[in-house]
Amino acid sequence: MEGTEKTLYDRLGGVFAIAAVVNHFSDNILENPTAGKESPNPVLRDWSNNQLDRLPGLKFMRTLWVCAAAGGPQKYVATRPGQTPMGLENAHRNFRISPEEFDAVAGELKRSLDHFGVPDEEKNEVLGAFMAHKDEVTAGYRAAAA
Numbered sequence: 837m838e839g840t841e842k843t844l845y846d847r848l849g850g851v852f853a854i855a856a857v858v859n860h861f862s863d864n865i866l867e868n869p870t871a872g873k874e875s876p877n878p879v880l881r882d883w884s885n886n887q888l889d890r891l892p893g894l895k896f897m898r899t900l901w902v903c904a905a906a907g908g909p910q911k912y913v914a915t916r917p918g919q920t921p922m923g924l925e926n927a928h929r930n931f932r933i934s935p936e937e938f939d940a941v942a943g944e945l946k947r948s949l950d951h952f953g954v955p956d957e958e959k960n961e962v963l964g965a966f967m968a969h970k971d972e973v974t975a976g977y978r979a980a981a982a
C-alpha cells in the first residue's frame with residue numbers, strides 16, 4: 837500500500853538478521869578459491885591467512901554498511917572515508933580487487949542470502965546495493981593496471 841512500504845532494513849529483519857548473513861558470508865569468503873585463503877591475489881591471500889584478528893571488525897563494519905545502505909537507523913562511518921559517505925574506494929584500494937574477485941564475493945553473498953531463505957525481492961535489492969559499488973571496490977585494481 838502506498839506510503840506504508842517498509843524499508844529494506846525492516847524487510848530483512850533488522851540488524852540481527854543482517855549481522856547473521858554478514859557473519860556467514862564473511863566466513864565463507866575465506867574458503868572461496870578466488871577471494872579467500874588461496875586467492876591468486878597476494879594481498880587478499882595474506883589478509884585471509886594472516887590478518888584474521890581483523891575479521892570481527894570487518895564483520896562489524898560490513899554489518900554497519902549494509903544496515904545503513906538498507907535504510908536502517910545506523911550510520912556508517914568509514915575508517916578510510918571515500919568520496920561519498922558510503923564510498924568504498926579507499927577502504928579497498930590496497931587490495932587491488934579485480935572484477936572477477938568482486939564477482940566471486942557477490943556469489944558468496946547470494947549463497948548466504950539463500951542459506952537464510954531471504955526472499956527473491958529482498959535478495960535482489962541487497963545484491964543490487966552491493967553491485968552498485970563494484971567500480972569503487974575495484975578502483976585500486978584499475979589504478980594498478982593503468
Ligand code: HEM
Nearest residue numbers: 871890894897898901914915916927937938941966969973
Ligand atoms: C560492495 C561490496 C563490498 C562492500 C559493501 C564491502 C564492505 C566493506 C567495509 C564496510 C569495509 C570496512 C571499511 C572501513 O574500514 O571503513 C571493508 C573492508 C574490507 N573489505 Fe570489503 N566490501 C565489499 C567488497 C569487497 C570485496 C569484493 C572484497 C574481496 C575479498 C572485500 C574485502 C575487504 C577487506 C579484506 C577489507 C579490509 C579489512 C581490514 O581493514 O583489514 N570487500 N569492506
